[in-house]
Amino acid sequence: MQVIIASTSTVYGSSYLEYLLPELKTHFNNTDEVVFIPFARPGGITHDEYTAKASDGLKSCVNKVTGLHEFEDMKKAISNAKAIFVGGGNTFLLVKQLHELDLMKTLKLSIQSGTKYLGTSAGSNICGLTMQTTNDMPIVYPPSFETLGLLNFNINPHYQDPYSSSTHKGETRETRIKEFQTLNSRTVVGLREGSWIKINNSEITLEGELPAVIFESGKLAYEVNPKSHLKF
Amino acid sequence: MQVIIASTSTVYGSSYLEYLLPELKTHFNNTDEVVFIPFARPGGITHDEYTAKASDGLKSCVNKVTGLHEFEDMKKAISNAKAIFVGGGNTFLLVKQLHELDLMKTLKLSIQSGTKYLGTSAGSNICGLTMQTTNDMPIVYPPSFETLGLLNFNINPHYQDPYSSSTHKGETRETRIKEFQTLNSRTVVGLREGSWIKINNSEITLEGELPAVIFESGKLAYEVNPKSHLKF
Numbered sequence: 269m270q271v272i273i274a275s276t277s278t279v280y281g282s283s284y285l286e287y288l289l290p291e292l293k294t295h296f297n298n299t300d301e302v303v304f305i306p307f308a309r310p311g312g313i314t315h316d317e318y319t320a321k322a323s324d325g326l327k328s329c330v331n332k333v334t335g336l337h338e339f340e341d342m343k344k345a346i347s348n349a350k351a352i353f354v355g356g357g358n359t360f361l362l363v364k365q366l367h368e369l370d371l372m373k374t375l376k377l378s379i380q381s382g383t384k385y386l387g388t389s390a391g392s393n394i395c396g397l398t399m400q401t402t403n404d405m406p407i408v409y410p411p412s413f414e415t416l417g418l419l420n421f422n423i424n425p426h427y428q429d430p431y432s433s434s435t436h437k438g439e440t441r442e443t444r445i446k447e448f449q450t451l452n453s454r455t456v457v458g459l460r461e462g463s464w465i466k467i468n469n470s471e472i473t474l475e476g477e478l479p480a481v482i483f484e485s486g487k488l489a490y491e492v493n494p495k496s497h498l499k500f
Numbered sequence: 501m502q503v504i505i506a507s508t509s510t511v512y513g514s515s516y517l518e519y520l521l522p523e524l525k526t527h528f529n530n531t532d533e534v535v536f537i538p539f540a541r542p543g544g545i546t547h548d549e550y551t552a553k554a555s556d557g558l559k560s561c562v563n564k565v566t567g568l569h570e571f572e573d574m575k576k577a578i579s580n581a582k583a584i585f586v587g588g589g590n591t592f593l594l595v596k597q598l599h600e601l602d603l604m605k606t607l608k609l610s611i612q613s614g615t616k617y618l619g620t621s622a623g624s625n626i627c628g629l630t631m632q633t634t635n636d637m638p639i640v641y642p643p644s645f646e647t648l649g650l651l652n653f654n655i656n657p658h659y660q661d662p663y664s665s666s667t668h669k670g671e672t673r674e675t676r677i678k679e680f681q682t683l684n685s686r687t688v689v690g691l692r693e694g695s696w697i698k699i700n701n702s703e704i705t706l707e708g709e710l711p712a713v714i715f716e717s718g719k720l721a722y723e724v725n726p727k728s729h730l731k732f
Contacts, residue, residue: 280667311675312682358679360638389670400639403670406592406632407680413641426670431663435512437693438621438635438658443543447590448639450544461669 270295270384271418271467273395275425275459275476277325277356277388285325285388287462291475292329295384296351301332303339303349307365308357308390322355343374349383356389356425359402363394364410376416385418389425392459396422401448401456403441418467420455421500422448427458427481445483453485455500465498472498502527502616503650503699505627507657507691507708509557509588509620517557517620519694523707524561527616528583533564535571535581539597540589540622554587575606581615588621588657591634595626596642608648617650621657624691628654633680633688635673650699652687653732654680659690659713677715685717687732697730704730 272288272295279287296302306318313321319335326333333353339345346352352375354362366372379385387395393402394415401422430440439447445456458481459465466475474480479491484500492498504520504527511519528534538550545553551567558565562583571577578584584607586594598604611617619627625634626647633656662672671679677688690713691697698707706712711723716732724730 276669278669280669309682310671310679312679361683401637403637405676405680406634406638406645407683408632409645413638426668428668428670436658436660437508437510437512438660439542444637447542447544448637450541451593451639 269379269418269467269469270382271379271395272386272464273392273419273423273459273467274386274388274464275392275427276461279462283325284321288464289328291464292326292386295386296326296329299330299351299384301334301349302326302330302351302353302386303336303345304333305336305352305354305362305391307336308355308359308362310355310357318355318357322353326353342369342371346371346374346378349378351384351386352378353386354388354391354394356391358407359390359393359399359404360406360408360410362390363399363413363415364408366394367411372414372416376418379416379418392423392425392465395419395465397454398422400452401445419465419472419498421498422454422456423465424456424458427460442489449483449485455485456483457481457498458483463494474498501611501650501699501701502614503611503627504618504696505624505651505655505691505699506618506620506696507624507659508693511694515557516553520696521560523696524558524618527618528558528561531562531583531616533566533581534558534562534583534585534618535568535577536565537568537584537586537594537623539568540587540591540594542587542589550587550589554585558585574601574603578603578606578610581610583616583618584610585618586620586623586626588623590639591622591625591631591636592638592640592642594622595631595645595647596640598626599643604646604648608650611648611650624655624657624697627651629686630654632684633677651697651704651730653730654686654688655697656688656690659692674713674721681715681717687717688715689713689730690715695726706730
């Protein structure tokens with residue numbers, strides 16, 4: 269598998285995908301066309317608008333970005349793709365459509381048999397075992413929370429440390445993840461903005477400049493440094 | 501109906517329910533016993549622990565707080581209760597259990613026929629039409645997102661304005677609510693911590709010291725002041 273799982277598409281002060289471009293140029297080396305899955309629709313933009321944005325973001329890496337919605341046979345498009353990019357937005361919306369169109373398994377098999385994958389935010393959430401550690405609002409009701417399971421843990425993208433000066437009494441991100449773990453024993457990786465996980469066949473590493481926060485069931489949360497192997 | 505729908509149980513710098521006590525003393529006037537629904541389990545605490553906390557918080561207002569889990573016949577307990585308090589925690593967990601135990605309708609009928617109600621956070625979310633504007637993580641999969649519908653709009657508790665100095669690129673609360681409205685036309689009330697909604701029969705008012713943020717479909721978000729009637 270050749271997979272990039274990014275916390276965010278955009279870091280503060282730079283343009284869409286810009287911080288990832290050096291990595292993506294290698295990742296999409298010799299890739300003519302990327303199939304883009306726009307179902308998460310950030311801010312409610314249309315599939316066409318979102319595909320145009322992805323195409324613009326990747327223009328220095330690949331010749332052509334085609335939206336999955338443009339294909340008549342989406343399963344075939346996923347199976348035949350050389351590379352797939354799933355963009356961010358609302359994870360509930362993304363997962364609902366992948367299940368309802370019966371694409372989850374096809375997508376997993378395609379990636380496992382060598383299709384290059386890039387996910388950002390919601391597109392990264394779905395690489396975990398379930399979408400249960402998303403930050404998104406349940407704006408639609410998906411038939412299941414199960415996702416691709418390319419990793420044997422869950423992802424929390426846009427991981428955020430508590431503001432030390434905050435007077436807000438809503439749950440912190442850490443509290444939410446720990447609530448998840450009172451009912452589920454699986455590990456959660458809190459991926460800070462600017463970080464990504466790289467799957468290179470059987471090797472899974474943390475990339476970018478920041479440490480990630482690891483929540484293993486029954487342990488105190490701890491950090492791991494960039495270039496660490498993520499094996500739990 | 502006699503209902504209090506609070507953004508949070510606790511405001512910064514004071515103890516559990518403390519800021520609400522003047523209101524609750526009136527609300528629970530002549531109420532001997534409150535039935536407490538502890539299903540949202542904040543931080544994963546047990547039903548007994550959570551009931552003890554609620555009991556302690558309400559000790560200056562009522563003689564006795566009994567956890568719903570202590571009753572053999574929960575439906576009967578809800579129907580017979582003079583007052584009910586649903587505490588905060590994880591909304592998915594709360595809603596899953598209310599549906600699975602077939603208590604949602606019983607609870608609604610009980611409140612509509614005069615049982616006094618207090619909800620905080622997750623217990624407030626369920627007063628809207630659906631739980632789809634919760635901030636919580638989907639740590640369990642409920643059979644439906646439908647809730648009590650005591651209000652003809654949805655609630656976003658712990659409403660938070662964006663930090664103007666933030667470099668975080670994850671969605672703001674406002675962005676999330678607007679994403680909800682790209683697919684759902686219903687109104688959402690963003691209730692800041694320290695605010696509550698009071699239903700006094702057919703009158704619905706905003707209480708507390710802060711304005712609430714109103715998201716009506718197709719309009720710019722706007723604020724309403726305390727004591728406003730919430731009619732959309």
